[in-house]
Amino acid sequence: MLANRTVLRALRTSRSNATYATVSRLLSTLAVLEHRGGKVSAGSLPSISAAVAIGGPVTAFVAGADSAAVAAEAAKLEGVSKVLHVPNGAYDKGMPENFAPLLAENIKAGGFTHVVCAHSAFGKNIMPRVSALLDVQQISDITAVKDQNTFVRPIYAGNAIATVKSSQATNVITVRGTAFAPAAEGSNAAPVEQSTVDPNAPQLCEWVEENLAKSERPDLATASKVVSGGRGLKDKENFDKYMPPLADALGAAIGASRAAVDAGFADNSLQVGQTGKVVAPQLYMAVGISGAIQHLAGMKDSKVIAAINKDADAPIFQVADVGLVADLFTAVPELTTKLEAEKK
Ligand SMILES: Cc1cc2nc3c(=O)[nH]c(=O)nc-3n(C[C@H](O)[C@H](O)[C@H](O)COP(=O)(O)OP(=O)(O)OC[C@H]3O[C@@H](n4cnc5c(N)ncnc54)[C@H](O)[C@@H]3O)c2cc1C
CATH class of the missing domain: 3.40.50.620 (HUPs)
Structure with missing residues (x-):
């Protein structure tokens, strides 16, 4: 050698x-x-x-x-x-x-x-x-x-x-x-x-069990469309009320900001960003997410970035291709209904 x-x-x-x-x-x-x-x-x-x-x-x-x-x-x-x-x-x-x-x-x-x-x-x-x-x-x-x-x-x-x-x-x-x-x-x-090389050394750790979040939706890391919710959703009840119907209407995976994960709105396997998953789907829709650099690190290579935020100065609009300045509690149900209607 x-x-x-x-x-x-x-x-x-x-x-x-x-x-x-x-x-x-x-x-x-x-x-x-x-x-x-x-x-x-x-x-x-x-x-x-x-x-x-x-x-x-x-x-x-x-x-x-x-x-x-x-x-x-x-x-x-x-x-x-x-x-x-x-x-x-x-x-x-x-x-x-x-x-x-x-x-x-x-x-x-x-x-x-x-x-x-x-x-x-x-x-x-x-x-x-x-x-x-x-x-x-x-x-x-x-x-x-x-x-x-x-x-x-x-x-x-x-x-x-x-x-x-x-x-x-x-x-x-x-x-x-x-x-x-x-x-x-x-x-x-x-x-x-x-391979004939198999050390299989005895270990101090053993596998006990795993508890996986089960979902019929596309896998976040490889999905072609992702809708992510942030702290703007206010609580878990709202996250579960507004995000899944939007994701289903688009055939998208669900993601979340760290603030949403830390506040218990979403499972941490859904976190997008520097300390979460890095995604680059065809469409990334950020709902009630401000666009902190640590969040952008996980999604800024997405092909099209859309954002819904009530604050016109939110940094997410600096990277967004399409932005809607609106209250998400009005805009998301309206968008979901229109997307569902288009599917028919
Ligand atoms: C070392 C480190 C690593 C980190 N890693 C990550 C990471 O991997 N991923 C990540 O996401 N963050 C990460 N963070 C945290 C990051 O800095 C931000 O705190 C976090 O991304 C903020 O999440 P957010 O945008 O949901 O919340 P906020 O910043 O609080 O933004 C909420 C947004 O919702 C909008 N909003 C509120 N109400 C409404 C409404 N009714 N309608 C429409 N819009 C509304 C507000 O205008 C605001 O822009 C990290 C931080 C550190 C220090």
Whole structure:
């Protein structure tokens, strides 16, 4: 491995096309996939596109009991060269105490130069531990790949964009899902290989249970339309009265500002922003949300931003494509009725 790295360093200093081809061949990326209900999570698909943009072969990594169907689905994704599969129930819930050593050992065994994962709760839980185990610095929440060593990432809640250059032998990267197109399922038929590296180290933590908020609505992180409610709704009763009918009329997911979540109007899985989810739907409608920078950090890349606020000076109107200065308690029911009527 050391010899390989020395060669790689020497090759990187040369500028000839022939050398570039050799360097590309030495690149290899492990794309860690999340899955739920026997399917690859939609949030993992953009990280494969990021891996493809880095260059070199892309190995998808799938772990968990009964995950053969997920591995088979991953093998069909465009850009995947191989699937590394660990069919072991110890990794089912993505417990970082179990998953991080598994990944670190597979990365070392495979000699991967890059490891990518979605910047989701799963990725944010696991990748810092992987970085620590490999003794490298994580490169978080990238929005673009300039070249194999250079990545773009927002900092200060998206108010500045940093371009970072890595000189590390292994780059552990999390990927902002809204910044890359999701990898498409195509006619690809990559081989699925069972990994022989499975430390399955005994852990002090065990999985007990999960309580998931169930919803028939589209998933907030990947929905094409999102309606979000803020403190302007005043209380949970109003949030539940006004937001679901509007979301249903539009076929949208529901989001919320942190103020609304902190006040108990909505579940914290619905929070949009710097410390919540980052979304970039075709339409984002902010209802009774002022537009604090921490909220904008989670939605300002939306294609069309609409806002309803009674304060004409609310900062949300500075980023909105369409704005309505009105009392939401009048405007939202009126809009909902009109949208429902248009559907008929
Ligand atoms: C470290 C840190 C991280 C944070 N992370 C996040 C985050 O991830 N997401 C997030 O959202 N915030 C986050 N915040 C909080 C953020 O700074 C704001 O406090 C929060 O976004 C405000 O939420 P809001 O717009 O719902 O409430 P407010 O700022 O109180 O705005 C309410 C708006 O409703 C309007 N309104 C009131 N009544 C009506 C009515 N009847 N009709 C129409 N409009 C009405 C008002 O004019 C006002 O503009 C973070 C803050 C910090 C310090």
